[in-house]
Amino acid sequence: MTDRRGFVLWFTGLSGAGKSTLSELLAPRLRQLGLAVEVLDGDEVRTHLSKGLGFSREDRDTNILRIAYVAKLLARNGVAVVTAAISPYRATREAARAMIEAEGLHFLEVHLAASLEACEARDVKGLYAEARAGRRPGFTGIDDPYEPPLSPELRLDTGALSVEESATEVMRLLELRGLVPGNAEVVR
Structure with a gap:
C-alpha cells in the first residue's frame, strides 16, 4: 500500500551535479503513476519568489527556507514535490x-554527490570558469562552502551514474518508503 500524502524529495549538490536534469526526468514518471507533482527549481524560485536576494549566507538561507515553505504547503495538499x-x-x-x-x-x-571536477567538466554555462577567474565571487564549491549531508536518505555519485541509473535509485527509495507502488512500470 502506498502513502497518498504528499512528500518532498530534496535534491542537494553542487552546481552541475544534475539536480535539474534528474528532476526533469523524474517528474513525468511520477505523474504517470497518478501523482500530482511540482518541481521547485532553485533558479526559477530565485527569479519568481526570491528576486532581489543575493548570495550572502543570509540570502541563501532565506531562499532555501522559502523553497521549504512552499514545498510544505504543496506536500500537505497531496503533491509530490x-x-x-x-x-x-x-x-x-x-x-x-x-x-x-x-x-x-x-x-x-538526496545528495547528488558528483565531485567538483565532474561538475566543472559538465559546466556548459561557464560558471565555474567565471568563479575561478574571480568574476563570480561567493560561488559554492570554489570560494563558498558546500556542506554535504551527513546522513541523507540517498547519496548518488552523479559523476559516475547516468541520469537513468540515478532515477532508478530514487524510484527505488520512493518504493521502499511506500510513496509509490512497488515495481511500478513506467514508460521511459
Missing part, C-alpha cells in the same frame, strides 16, 4: 527538514 537547489548549508537543510516533518510529511534528502 521535487526540489532542485544547491542548498549548500547543512543547518538550513535541517531547518527545511524540520519544517516539513513537523507537518507529518516525508522529507527525503
Whole structure:
C-alpha cells in the first residue's frame, strides 16, 4: 500500500551535479503513476519568489527556507514535490527538514554527490570558469562552502551514474518508503 500524502524529495549538490536534469526526468514518471507533482527549481524560485536576494549566507538561507515553505504547503495538499537547489548549508537543510516533518510529511534528502571536477567538466554555462577567474565571487564549491549531508536518505555519485541509473535509485527509495507502488512500470 502506498502513502497518498504528499512528500518532498530534496535534491542537494553542487552546481552541475544534475539536480535539474534528474528532476526533469523524474517528474513525468511520477505523474504517470497518478501523482500530482511540482518541481521547485532553485533558479526559477530565485527569479519568481526570491528576486532581489543575493548570495550572502543570509540570502541563501532565506531562499532555501522559502523553497521549504512552499514545498510544505504543496506536500500537505497531496503533491509530490521535487526540489532542485544547491542548498549548500547543512543547518538550513535541517531547518527545511524540520519544517516539513513537523507537518507529518516525508522529507527525503538526496545528495547528488558528483565531485567538483565532474561538475566543472559538465559546466556548459561557464560558471565555474567565471568563479575561478574571480568574476563570480561567493560561488559554492570554489570560494563558498558546500556542506554535504551527513546522513541523507540517498547519496548518488552523479559523476559516475547516468541520469537513468540515478532515477532508478530514487524510484527505488520512493518504493521502499511506500510513496509509490512497488515495481511500478513506467514508460521511459
